[in-house]
Amino acid sequence: MRWIKSIACEIYGLFVDDGSFAVAILVWLGLAVAVVPRAAAGARWAGPALFAGLAAILIESVLRFARGCRRSP
Amino acid sequence: MNLGLGHLEATRMGTTLVASFLASLVECVEALTVVLAVGSVRGWRSALAGAAAALVLLAAIVAAIGPLLLRIPLHGLTRIPFPMVQLTAGTLILLFGLRWLRKAILRAAGLIAMHDEEAAFAKNASAIRNTDAVALPVATSLDKFAFTAAFNITMLEGLEVVFIVIAFGAGGATLLLPASLGAVAALLVVAGAGFALHRPLARVPENTLKFIAGVLLSAFGTFWVGEGMGIAWTGSDLAILWLIAAYLGVALCLVPLCGRRECSIAWRGDDALD
Numbered sequence: 001m002r003w004i005k006s007i008a009c010e011i012y013g014l015f016v017d018d019g020s021f022a023v024a025i026l027v028w029l030g031l032a033v034a035v036v037p038r039a040a041a042g043a044r045w046a047g048p049a050l051f052a053g054l055a056a057i058l059i060e061s062v063l064r065f066a067r068g069c070r071r072s073p
Numbered sequence: 074m075n076l077g078l079g080h081l082e083a084t085r086m087g088t089t090l091v092a093s094f095l096a097s098l099v100e101c102v103e104a105l106t107v108v109l110a111v112g113s114v115r116g117w118r119s120a121l122a123g124a125a126a127a128l129v130l131l132a133a134i135v136a137a138i139g140p141l142l143l144r145i146p147l148h149g150l151t152r153i154p155f156p157m158v159q160l161t162a163g164t165l166i167l168l169f170g171l172r173w174l175r176k177a178i179l180r181a182a183g184l185i186a187m188h189d190e191e192a193a194f195a196k197n198a199s200a201i202r203n204t205d206a207v208a209l210p211v212a213t214s215l216d217k218f219a220f221t222a223a224f225n226i227t228m229l230e231g232l233e234v235v236f237i238v239i240a241f242g243a244g245g246a247t248l249l250l251p252a253s254l255g256a257v258a259a260l261l262v263v264a265g266a267g268f269a270l271h272r273p274l275a276r277v278p279e280n281t282l283k284f285i286a287g288v289l290l291s292a293f294g295t296f297w298v299g300e301g302m303g304i305a306w307t308g309s310d311l312a313i314l315w316l317i318a319a320y321l322g323v324a325l326c327l328v329p330l331c332g333r334r335e336c337s338i339a340w341r342g343d344d345a346l347d
Binding site: 006010011014015016017018021022025026029032033036037043044046047050051054055057058059061062063065066069 | 165
């Protein structure tokens with residue numbers, strides 16, 4: 001049983017080590033799933049917009065971590 | 074026209090093979106370090122037997138799951154629509170890839186400690202020596218402790234490799250083969266180096282590999298998610314290449330932006346050994 005639990009924890013850890021980072025990605029993808037199919041068929045902006053949102057989440061998360069480091073003694 | 078399509082397919086397959094190889098290499102190196110620690114302290118026979126048993130079980134899992142995956146996109150034998158498969162697989166790849174990329178950026182910026190295979194080896198060997206486990210068995214019998222420790226780490230890291238192969242192969246039946254070949258190649262390279270050196274592969278640039286694999290996984294994940302949503306990518310499959318370039322550009326710009334100061338903030342788990 002302990003072995004199964006450790007595998008479950010390991011698999012969870014594959015995807016999540018900063019909860020807010022993972023949640024932000026899922027929220028952005030959820031918004032995209034809701035908006036993109038309703039947008040004009042073949043909209044060329046959709047791909048770059050999807051990437052831009054994900055890149056912004058990555059940038060915010062990394063810079064937030066760096067700011068936290070500077071504040072700590 | 075056929076030449077163009079063949080070129081696109083070759084690009085997808087080649088990128089998939091390289092990405093799977095690099096991502097799997099990182100996991101194999103981490104497993105090797107623990108197996109070496111177990112073997113050097115408790116004896117090689119049981120450690121290698123444990124690792125081999127885990128590999129056999131993993132191969133059985135892959136043999137059971139692989140054919141099912143091949144059926145999903147090609148023949149419609151299941152009721153799961155292919156865009157849903159791409160969306161689900163893409164989301165998992167994104168969570169996995171962006172997590173790796175974030176960690177690789179923070180390490181490259183000096184904000185968290187680099188992964189150190191020598192330190193990981195020393196820590197694991199020390200933990201095994203200090204464990205309450207039973208004394209070493211007689212030479213003829215199997216050391217249950219060593220067998221279990223090697224089995225567990227090979228199984229855990231191996232499951233990550235299986236996930237990597239499934240994730241990269243989710244884009245189509247033709248991608249599962251290069252993804253699998255990349256993972257097998259990584260296993261053979263690491264196992265061969267381990268047998269030859271009998272020491273941790275400390276010189277493998279683990280963070281650079283994780284950086285590159287993170288960029289590739291993030292690009293693939295974004296592409297599959299977009300495909301699942303019905304996005305018309307500019308340049309079709311070649312959009313993967315501009316996504317790779319864009320993620321790489323963002324990541325490389327972030328490293329100097331973060332500055333270089335060792336962080337004292339608590340990090341989940343023992344990150345330097347992760």
